[in-house]
Amino acid sequence: MRLSRRHLLTSAAAAGATLAMPAIGRAEDGGFDLFAKDRAMRNVDRDGNTATAVSLVETIEPILSFDTAYNLQLAIQNYEAFIAANGSWDEPTRETFGLELGKSRKAVSQLKRRLMINGDMALEKRINDDFDAKLDAAVRLFQARHGLIINGKVDEPTFYALSVPADYRLNQLRLNAQRVEQWASTLSDRYVVVNIPAATIEAVEESQVVQRHTAVVGKVDRATPILNSKVHQVKFNPYWTVPQSIIEKDLVRYMNEDMEYLTKFHIRAFDSKGNEVSPTTIDWSTAQDPLRYTFRQDPGGENSMGHCKIDFYNKYDVYMHDTPQKALFGENARFHSSGCVRCEGIDSLSAWLLRDNGDWDLPSVQAAFENGLREDVPLKVQVPIHTTYITAWANRQGTVSFRDDVYQFDAQGLVNFADA
Structure with missing residues (x-):
């Protein structure tokens, strides 16, 4: 079953019957004190609600x-029991969109x-x-x-998630x-997991997550591959060699838009003999000539790659790395890369990976970043890494999480992945 955000807001039903729940009724206003209500709204602990969530x-x-x-x-x-008893839940109405703390309308009770x-x-x-403090927390x-970005408001991504039917979630x-x-049957005591749909990274030890990192992963047309591998090296302040796919798909276009692009971003061009050449001597009218360099x-x-690159064995020439584009970590949909994985807080992950090397801890990793140390450090103990595709999971508290089927693997019903 494939879902699309396209026209979702405009096509939502103008009104809809709320799911029948006999135990839930509707309260009368009863002369509610508007001033007391306003004070109550101002005193809502939004940050506390976010932390609890x-x-x-x-x-x-x-x-x-x-x-x-x-x-x-x-x-x-x-979910099976709910669907058997009720069929599904109602889709949000158009009036649900934009609801936030302090609002008062019929759609609020439906959202509750x-x-x-x-x-x-x-x-x-x-x-x-x-729309009270309890609903803000919910x-x-x-x-x-x-x-999603946690803001307590029914914005477009939240409205879309509310619109997904129960049978799709099941x-x-x-x-x-x-x-x-x-x-799970293939895991070791210590490993790294990149969950592509969630764009997150977990460092796991003795069956517990010891670090969790926000990530940026591959675009739909340049997907991050699913694989099992081992991290074998951390490179501090590395050079970056532009892959041929990026030369062809991006670099040629950038140079046609701005012939100073390579100079501005400190990218040097070398011929097949390793001699540096001026970008102006390259024919940028097509990708054919640039691909020779x-x-x-x-x-x-x-x-x-920012201050750090983490290498793991694979045939796709992908890796994990830092990035100067930190703002991307704050987005809802973090699918911007050409297949590699960008990691927020990569200094902590690097220190965890290098702990068996003896000379590396978080302060020394941070010092290497700050001082511009250029060094490649092989791991004395290589750490397994799994890039995987999990769009739904649940924890011991009964909290169920979902993510969008960005690569359409759910729509295809894929369970086994060829490279895993």
């Missing part, structure tokens, strides 16, 4: 683990009912139309479970339960 999602279970496989089976049972069904909000017998939890749970079980970016602040 994150704590309910980011527990210590690795996404690839037998614990997660078990928790997924429980989630499947709950929906979030009670999902377990994001405690069940209440009487429901009013006020929306933030819903956003955390779906990997299908995600079933597919991913099979994927997790398949991977090697383009290498100097270390430094503008380097596309």
Whole structure:
């Protein structure tokens, strides 16, 4: 089943019957004190609600683990029972879009009912139309479970996630339960997981997540490959050699837009004999001539790999690295790379990977970054890394998380991946 955000807001039903829940009624206004209401809204602990939401999602279970496989089976049972009894939940109405703290309209009570069904909000017998502190906390939890920017507002990504039918979510749970079980049986005591749909990285040790990092992964047309490998080297302040695919798809276009592009970003051109040449001597009218050259970016602040590159064995020439484009880590959809994985807080991950080398800890890694140290450090103990595709999982607290099927592997029903 394939979903699209296209026309979602404009095609939402203008009104819809709320899911029948006999235990939930609607409260009367009863002369509510508007001034008291305004004071209550101002005193809502938004940051506290966000922190609580994150704590309910980011527990210590690795996404690839037998614990997660078990928790997924429980989630499947709950969704099956709900669908058997109710069919699905109602889609949000157009009036749901834009709801946030302090709003008061009929769509608020409908949103409360929906979030009670999902377990994001405690069940209440009487429901009013006020977007109150409890609903703010519930929306933030819903956003955390779906990997969205947590702002407490029903913005476009949140509206889209609310619009996904229950049977679609059940299908995600079933597919991913099979994927997790398949991977869990192959894991060692210490490993790194890149979950592509979530654009996140976990460092795992003794069946617990010891580090979690936000990532940026491959675009749909330049997907990050799914594989099992081993991290074997950390490079500090590396040179970056531009891959041929990027020369062909990007660099030629950039140079046609601005002939100073290579100079501005400290990228040098070399011929087949290793001699540096001027970019102006290259024919940029097509990709044919540029592909005859090697383009290498100097270390430094503008380097596309930032201060660090983490190498693991693979045939795709992909790796993990730092980036000067830190703002990308704050986006909802972090699918911007040409297949490599950019890692936020890569200094901490590098120190964890290099701990068996003896001379490396977090302060020494940070000093290498700051001082521009140019050094390649092989790991004395190579660490397994798994790049995988999990769009639904659950933790021991019963919190169920979902992500978009960005590469359409769920739509294809893929469980086994050729390179895994």
